[in-house]
Amino acid sequence: MLSADRSQERLARRAIALVLAGGRGSRLRQLTDRRAKPAVFFGGKFRIIDFAMSNCLNSGIRRIGVLTQYKAHSLLRHLQMGWSFLRPEMNEFLDLLPAQQRTDEATWYRGTADAVFQNFDIFRAARPDYFVVLAGDHVYKMDYSHMLAEHAASGSDCTVACVEVPLAQASEFGVMTADSSRRITGFEEKPQHATPIIGKPDRVLASMGIYVFTADFLYAELERDAADPTSEHDFGRDIIPNLVDRGRAAAHPFEESCVKTTPDAEPYWRDVGTIDAYWAANLDLVMPVPSLDIYDPNWPIWTYQQQLPPAKFVFDDDDRRGMAVDSMISGGCIISGAHVSRSLLFSSVRINSHARTREAVVLPEVDIGRHARLNRVVIDRGVRVPEGMVIGEDPQVDAQRFYRSEGGVTLVTAEMISRLG
Secondary structure, three states, X not given: OOOHHHHHHHHHHOEEEEEEOOOOOHHHHHHHOOOOHHHOEEOOOEEOHHHHHHHHHHHOOOEEEEEEOOOOHHHHHHHHHHOOOOOHHHOOEEEEEEOOOOOOOOOOOOXXXXXXXXXXXXXXXXOOOEEEEEEOOEEEOEOHHHHHHHHHHHOOOEEEEEEEEEHHHHHHOEEEEEOOOOEEEEEEEOOOOOOOEOOEOOEEEEEEEEEEEEHHHHHHHHHHHHXXXXXXXXXXXXXXXXXXXXXXXXXXXXHXXXXXXXXXXXXXXXXXXXXXXXXXXXXXXXXXXXXXXXXXXXXXXXXXXXXXXXXXXXXXXXXXXXXXXXXXXXXXOEEEOOEEEOOEEOOOOEEOOOOEEEXXXXXXXXXXXXXXXXEEEEXXXXXXXOOOOEEOOOHHHHHHHOEEOXXXXXXXOHHHHHHOO
16 A cells, blocks of 8 residues: 555646746736736745745646746746756646637636636646646745645545635635535635634634646536636636535645644745735744745755855944844845845845845845945845935835835835936
């Protein structure tokens, strides 16, 4: 008899992962003006999509389709450069599937479900037994093979991964209720008045946008949905609520397949869909013991990265000391007589003498001028912060010059700087 691990490995080889990466992510404001949300930088050297992709590889799923639409060039380029090592002759592949009007000459992807439906001929040719459908814009570590094994053992047609979130955040998610057998009994998309978990009045059960389907069942459901003129052809708005109404969907708790370094660590999953959430999730990584462990050699996060020299810290004068405290500094950075505190610097950032950053998320190729002071900021790629500029100390001034979030985080882009003259 096969061991549980070996059985899960074989199930993973019979599955195809479909990463839905077509969304703009408009709540990230100017960070998604030129790139899709899954292509946004995260964690010092990664893109957001790298977490779902790495989860696939580490779970043993090595047949992956990525469905793209909105401003996909940087995302496609990243995937081509960093994820082209899968080998078709070993029954592995990465298929990049932009909207290309496959079903007729007038229809682009109308929704997440339609994106999968339009590529059915490609997926059928690979003859999978299961589909693992994933959002490409969340940050977390999860072993999908556990969820896949539970799905196969239960005989479910559809299994939905779920995570507990605060009741106050219910309007941001698809919220579920489930019975003692884990059958989903109710589903509401972004409700204003959600039903809390029994015994936990301040928590709700939220869909993670992760679904496992038996292949033949998904083919039939999406054909039914494609023929429905009233449908928006979306998994969260149409497919899953329909299956819940028919009693065909089961819940899978995230904590059962979350990959954690220590048993008592928080099950970490973040939808980094707003500037505040994006800033906070990046700074989570600079904590002494972060809940999201990107240093775990047993569950590596793969990505494409440039060949860069190590970070450098120069000058040790009393009034000009290059140093960083409680921070993450990526390759190619130069901290030249500046002070960096509780910040995350992406690749090839230069911070010049007497400048100071605190609680700053600084994307690649930024240059921060002498004597600048930055606090609670996100600095977009390629920005040149002028000498002496102060950001994050006067909310009224920041709101006039830049974008300031409800949580008090200031977003700075090159276009904003250029408008200042």
